[in-house]
Amino acid sequence: MASPEKNKKILLDMVKQPSNDYCADCGAPEPDWASYKLGVFVCVNCSGTHRDLPAISRIKSIRLDFWDDSLVEFMKTRGNAAANAFYEKCVPPFYYRPQEKDCVVLKDQWIRAKYERREFTGENNSLPYSSGLYEGILWKKGKDNKQFLKRRFLLSETDFTLRYFTKEDSKKPKAVISMKDLNAVFQPEKIGHAHGLQISYLEEERTRNLFVYHDNSQEIVSCFNAIRATRFAYLKKVDPNLVPLITRSSIKEGYMEKTGPTQWEPFKKRWFILNLTDRKLSYFKTSLDALELGAVFIGTEGHGYSVREGQPKGSRSGRWRFAVTLETPDRQFVFLCDQEQDQREWIEAFKLVISQPMLPQHYNRKENTIYRKKWQCVGLAACFREPNSGRVEASHNR
Known part of the structure; x- marks a missing residue:
C-alpha cells in the first residue's frame, strides 16, 4: 500500500535536486507540480498548459495530491534534466526560450512545441x-x-x-x-x-x-x-558578436512627465521606454504611438551619467513630486512620476544601465541617437512641428 507521507517526502527531496529545483519549461524556482506522464517538475503557471494536454501530460501537485508508488518510481527514473535532454535536443539557437515572467502565449506555445508537436527532438525538420x-x-x-x-x-x-x-x-x-x-x-x-x-x-x-x-x-x-x-x-x-542581441526587451516602460532644459517649461506626460541593450531612453506621446518623439543615450558614470531622486539643486521647494533627475554630459533631465514606487523603479532601472560597461557598438549608437545637441536649445530660437499634432513647440520640450 502506498504511503502518502513517504511518497510526498520522496518527491520533495527530488524537487530539491539540481535541475529539478526549477520549472522544466520556464525556469521558475521551486516548482511544486509535476507531470507524471512526462516525468518533469513544473511551476503552477506552466501546469495550466500541461493540464490542457491530457493526451501528452498529466499533472499532480507534489504537496497536495495523492501519489501512487508506481508514479513516484516513474518520477525517480526521469526528472527535468533527462526529459529536457530529449525534448529540447534540437532547439534552434534563435528560438526564444520563455522565462518565468514572459507572457502566457510564449510559454503556452513553447510547451506545446516541446511536448505536443515535438519540434525540438529532431523528428520534425519542416518548421x-x-x-x-x-x-x-x-x-x-x-x-x-x-x-x-x-x-x-x-x-x-x-x-x-x-x-x-x-x-x-x-x-x-x-x-x-x-x-x-x-x-x-x-x-x-x-x-x-x-x-x-x-x-x-x-x-x-x-x-x-x-x-x-x-x-x-x-x-x-x-x-x-x-x-x-x-x-x-x-x-x-x-x-557574430552581436548574435545575443537578436531581439531585445525593455527593462522599464511607463508614463512620466518631462520638462525642458531650463526646467521652467510646462511638464508634459510622455510614455518612456528604457532599453538596456541599446542604452537608450525613448519617449512617445502615448504607449501605442507609432513614431518616437525623441530619445536619450544613457552612458556610464565614467562618461558623466548619473541619476538621483528629488529635485535639482537650486530649484524651488515642492515644485517636483516623486522626481527623477538624470544627469548627462550635455544637460540635466527631470522627470515626474505618479507614485513613489514608480520613482524607485525608474531610478533602479537607470542605475542598472549606467552600471553596465559600454561596448564598441554603443559608441556608434550614441552618435546616432535621436536626441542631438541641436535640440538642446535653452531659449526658443529653434522650433519644430511635433509629428501629427499640427502644433508648434520649442524643440527642447518635445
Whole structure:
C-alpha cells in the first residue's frame, strides 16, 4: 500500500535536486507540480498548459495530491534534466526560450512545441519559422488611429527584410524594413490582445513601432521566431558578436512627465521606454504611438551619467513630486512620476544601465541617437512641428 507521507517526502527531496529545483519549461524556482506522464517538475503557471494536454501530460501537485508508488518510481527514473535532454535536443539557437515572467502565449506555445508537436527532438525538420521565408496575415494597428486592419507580411532571409502590404494581392509594399535595427517583443497588455506583438525599427534615426497580433497563438509565435531566425542570420553575417542581441526587451516602460532644459517649461506626460541593450531612453506621446518623439543615450558614470531622486539643486521647494533627475554630459533631465514606487523603479532601472560597461557598438549608437545637441536649445530660437499634432513647440520640450 502506498504511503502518502513517504511518497510526498520522496518527491520533495527530488524537487530539491539540481535541475529539478526549477520549472522544466520556464525556469521558475521551486516548482511544486509535476507531470507524471512526462516525468518533469513544473511551476503552477506552466501546469495550466500541461493540464490542457491530457493526451501528452498529466499533472499532480507534489504537496497536495495523492501519489501512487508506481508514479513516484516513474518520477525517480526521469526528472527535468533527462526529459529536457530529449525534448529540447534540437532547439534552434534563435528560438526564444520563455522565462518565468514572459507572457502566457510564449510559454503556452513553447510547451506545446516541446511536448505536443515535438519540434525540438529532431523528428520534425519542416518548421515554418526556420525556412528563411515567412508569409502571413496579421492584424496591424493604424498609424494615426486605434483601428486594426489586416495586412500581409513577408519576411525574407534572402535580402534580410520584412515587408508589409496594405492589400493581400498588392505587389508594392507599404514599407520595406531592414533587419539591421529591427526588434520584436510581445506586449499583450499594452496592445490589448493576448497575442499582441510590437515590431520596432529605425526610420531616419527615429524609432517606429508596428503593433500587430494574430488570433492564432501558434501563428503569432511562429512569426516572432521567424523574425528572430532572420535577424539571427543577418547578425551572423555582419558581426557574430552581436548574435545575443537578436531581439531585445525593455527593462522599464511607463508614463512620466518631462520638462525642458531650463526646467521652467510646462511638464508634459510622455510614455518612456528604457532599453538596456541599446542604452537608450525613448519617449512617445502615448504607449501605442507609432513614431518616437525623441530619445536619450544613457552612458556610464565614467562618461558623466548619473541619476538621483528629488529635485535639482537650486530649484524651488515642492515644485517636483516623486522626481527623477538624470544627469548627462550635455544637460540635466527631470522627470515626474505618479507614485513613489514608480520613482524607485525608474531610478533602479537607470542605475542598472549606467552600471553596465559600454561596448564598441554603443559608441556608434550614441552618435546616432535621436536626441542631438541641436535640440538642446535653452531659449526658443529653434522650433519644430511635433509629428501629427499640427502644433508648434520649442524643440527642447518635445
